[in-house]
Amino acid sequence: MSARSEARERAALLAPALLLLGAAVVAPIVRLVMLSLERTGSGPGLPSTFAGLAMHVRLWQDGRWWDALAHTLVFTGSSVGLEMVLGIAFALLLDRPFAGRRWARALVLVPWALPTAVMALAWGWIFNDSFGVLNDVLGRIGLVSGPVAWLGRPGTAMVAMVVADVWKTTPFVALVVLAGLQGIPRSVIDAARIDGASPPAVLWHVVLPLVRPACLVALAFRAAQAFGAFDLPYVLTGGGPGGATETVSLYAYRSFYRYLDFGYAAAIAVQGAALALLLFALVLWLSRRAGVDA
Amino acid sequence: MRRAWPRIARAPVVAALAAALALAAAGCGGRAGEAGPVVRVLLPASERPFWKPLADRFEAAHPGVHVELIEGPESTDLREDLYTASLLARDPTFDLVYMDVIWTAKFAAAGWLRPLDTAFDTTEQRAMLPAALNAGRWHGALWRIPVRTDVGVLYSRSDLLAQAHLAVPETFDQFFAAARALQSPPERWGFVWQGKQYEGLVCNYLEVLRGCGGFWVDPATLKVGLDRPEAARALAFMRRCLGPDPISPPGVTTYQEEESRRLFQDGRAVFLRNWPYVWALAQAGGSPVAGRIAVSPMVHEPGRESGVTLGGWGLGVSAFSRHPDLAIAFAKSTVTLEGQRLLCEKTGFAPARTGAYADSTLLAANPFLPKLEALHAHAVARPAIARYDVASDILQRHLSAALTGGETPARALAAAAAETREALGRAAEAR
Numbered sequence: 001m002s003a004r005s006e007a008r009e010r011a012a013l014l015a016p017a018l019l020l021l022g023a024a025v026v027a028p029i030v031r032l033v034m035l036s037l038e039r040t041g042s043g044p045g046l047p048s049t050f051a052g053l054a055m056h057v058r059l060w061q062d063g064r065w066w067d068a069l070a071h072t073l074v075f076t077g078s079s080v081g082l083e084m085v086l087g088i089a090f091a092l093l094l095d096r097p098f099a100g101r102r103w104a105r106a107l108v109l110v111p112w113a114l115p116t117a118v119m120a121l122a123w124g125w126i127f128n129d130s131f132g133v134l135n136d137v138l139g140r141i142g143l144v145s146g147p148v149a150w151l152g153r154p155g156t157a158m159v160a161m162v163v164a165d166v167w168k169t170t171p172f173v174a175l176v177v178l179a180g181l182q183g184i185p186r187s188v189i190d191a192a193r194i195d196g197a198s199p200p201a202v203l204w205h206v207v208l209p210l211v212r213p214a215c216l217v218a219l220a221f222r223a224a225q226a227f228g229a230f231d232l233p234y235v236l237t238g239g240g241p242g243g244a245t246e247t248v249s250l251y252a253y254r255s256f257y258r259y260l261d262f263g264y265a266a267a268i269a270v271q272g273a274a275l276a277l278l279l280f281a282l283v284l285w286l287s288r289r290a291g292v293d294a
Numbered sequence: 295m296r297r298a299w300p301r302i303a304r305a306p307v308v309a310a311l312a313a314a315l316a317l318a319a320a321g322c323g324g325r326a327g328e329a330g331p332v333v334r335v336l337l338p339a340s341e342r343p344f345w346k347p348l349a350d351r352f353e354a355a356h357p358g359v360h361v362e363l364i365e366g367p368e369s370t371d372l373r374e375d376l377y378t379a380s381l382l383a384r385d386p387t388f389d390l391v392y393m394d395v396i397w398t399a400k401f402a403a404a405g406w407l408r409p410l411d412t413a414f415d416t417t418e419q420r421a422m423l424p425a426a427l428n429a430g431r432w433h434g435a436l437w438r439i440p441v442r443t444d445v446g447v448l449y450s451r452s453d454l455l456a457q458a459h460l461a462v463p464e465t466f467d468q469f470f471a472a473a474r475a476l477q478s479p480p481e482r483w484g485f486v487w488q489g490k491q492y493e494g495l496v497c498n499y500l501e502v503l504r505g506c507g508g509f510w511v512d513p514a515t516l517k518v519g520l521d522r523p524e525a526a527r528a529l530a531f532m533r534r535c536l537g538p539d540p541i542s543p544p545g546v547t548t549y550q551e552e553e554s555r556r557l558f559q560d561g562r563a564v565f566l567r568n569w570p571y572v573w574a575l576a577q578a579g580g581s582p583v584a585g586r587i588a589v590s591p592m593v594h595e596p597g598r599e600s601g602v603t604l605g606g607w608g609l610g611v612s613a614f615s616r617h618p619d620l621a622i623a624f625a626k627s628t629v630t631l632e633g634q635r636l637l638c639e640k641t642g643f644a645p646a647r648t649g650a651y652a653d654s655t656l657l658a659a660n661p662f663l664p665k666l667e668a669l670h671a672h673a674v675a676r677p678a679i680a681r682y683d684v685a686s687d688i689l690q691r692h693l694s695a696a697l698t699g700g701e702t703p704a705r706a707l708a709a710a711a712a713e714t715r716e717a718l719g720r721a722a723e724a725r
Contacts, residue, residue, distance in 0.1 A: 044405030129545025240491025242695025
């Protein structure tokens with residue numbers, strides 16, 4: 001068999017996958033970027049005209065965009081941070097042998113399996129001031145004296161959104177890290193113990209560095225998902241109160257479907273995605289550097 | 295061996311492709327071969343049973359025609375998204391658009407609807423409630439036939455008012471006095487309403503705004519009234535509800551219709567601002583407040599008029615419909631007296647046809663009707679502007695911020711006015 005025919009065959013076998021990728025990923029991205037260079041009119045048929053970078057410039061002058069970006073970053077940072085800490089802790093617990101461990105592992109997954117919209121509706125009632133379980137419980141303990149409108153204040157509404165997200169997605173982090181933990185050979189830990197390392201030292205210097213790849217995978221997935229958060233704020237707060245929980249995705253969606261401002265919605269999506277990628281690269285770079293230092 | 299593999303695979307692949315093509319062709323052929331045209335409309339799933347008798351009656355009168363009532367989501371926003379996606383693609387699936395009052399300008403401006411002035415002539419138009427009909431007008435043409443209407447209603451606990459020898463309040467001060475006298479929070483609050491950041495907040499605000507003599511956006515001149523003193527007084531009324539010495543629960547800034555209705559229906563509120571659907575639920579057997587409710591329009595400043603926000607649903611005809619004449623005929627059949635009876639008798643919907651309010655069948659089924667008709671005299675329409683959603687979202691965001699402490703009232707209204715003017719200016723420039 002000649003090298004040329006082999007190369008041709010390789011190309012032929014790769015072609016379907018490349019075509020699929022091009023049609024499903026590359027083409028929409030190209031279309032989106034092109035759309036973000038257009039201004040959408042409000043006349044019949046919603047005509048668009050080429051506008052260069054006008055929509056992107058408008059975005060930089062739009063206070064609502066900067067607000068949405070700030071909310072998205074606060075939400076992503078706090079929810080993913082908490083999820084990583086809690087998820088790793090859960091994974092370490094679930095990795096130890098105890099009675100009913102299988103049941104515990106299955107149960108931990110329940111929140112992850114629920115659709116976000118359903119979960120958000122339930123949390124909406126939990127946080128309700130008059131009918132909510134949270135106020136009832138806190139009132140009985142004596143922590144609050146009257147009804148608190150958790151979703152009715154900008155600060156507490158954001159906290160409520162983070163709590164709901166942490167509740168739902170910590171299991172995902174726990175599961176991924178648990179898989180990583182189970183890949184650590186028993187002999188490595190035994191060796192460390194024989195060398196005289198205390199249990200915290202084993203955890204810090206042996207176990208955690210070895211699950212770092214799994215943690216990075218969990219972090220990457222969670223950060224990307226949290227940055228694109230749409231369903232949770234859409235159902236739980238509607239972006240309120242006073243726009244205090246509006247995320248980039250919610251703003252893009254509204255600009256597209258509600259305002260029919262396609263060019264502008266595309267500009268939001270393009271810049272949002274670019275920033276997410278940047279953030280992602282930064283996190284990877286930081287963690288890699290931390291890994292080198294340790 | 296490795297090279298032979300694709301050649302062997304080729305035969306089954308070609309066969310499978312051919313089979314798929316044949317199936318697709320058969321599918322298309324099958325549809326085309328079906329008898330008679332189909333008129334389709336997307337409705338909230340819960341309304342389909344009420345529309346079925348109308349569809350049946352129309353099919354009986356038009357042999358061979360099929361009316362397909364497609365069950366959609368309950369959420370208005372999600373149905374609007376479905377219609378938007380379909381109409382954007384110039385897709386002929388939906389012949390009729392079952393429209394909220396606030397969709398008219400947006401859909402008409404986008405070129406998605408047919409004008410209906412000739413199909414639905416002046417005589418027919420005059421038979422409709424003027425407020426409901428006008429909600430279907432934009433730039434002088436009619437784009438939507440009203441089918442049923444909604445108005446904002448102030449519900450009061452008549453038993454509590456009577457015990458305290460108080461009349462149903464008409465002015466802001468009477469209202470606060472009565473609410474404070476009759477409430478005992480947190481067991482029973484004075485006033486519950488819709489304060490979440492969403493369309494309902496705008497509806498609530500518009501009623502108070504009219505009660506102060508103000509306006510939001512004039513659809514003809516595009517003048518914005520949000521930085522005038524009336525708008526500030528209307529916002530002050532809402533903030534006064536929240537305290538100091540509040541008459542509304544702190545969570546009212548997170549409430550939509552249902553949260554507020556539950557409190558009222560459980561006997562935990564003296565006054566409720568909501569829509570007509572509450573009447574039937576609160577008066578039903580088993581409701582703790584049945585027989586103890588009065589209805590009135592929203593309260594106002596002394597010397598001003600009440601305002602009730604106009605809602606309601608109607609039918610528009612898609613510009614991409616393949617059977618526009620049948621679609622128009624069906625829409626018209628829903629607003630005949632018989633059509634309105636079929637739709638409103640069992641549901642308690644408020645008919646759009648004026649004559650239906652004097653109909654003995656409907657009156658027997660729904661004694662609330664005369665009150666609803668009277669409330670329409672105070673109807674406040676939301677402005678018919680193409681970028682209504684933008685204007686509404688601006689107002690929602692700043693009202694909500696002013697109510698929850700994110701912005702001072704003065705800053706909120708000044709910002710809302712400035713942003714609204716900018717958005718309307720941008721719309722004019724993009725036209």
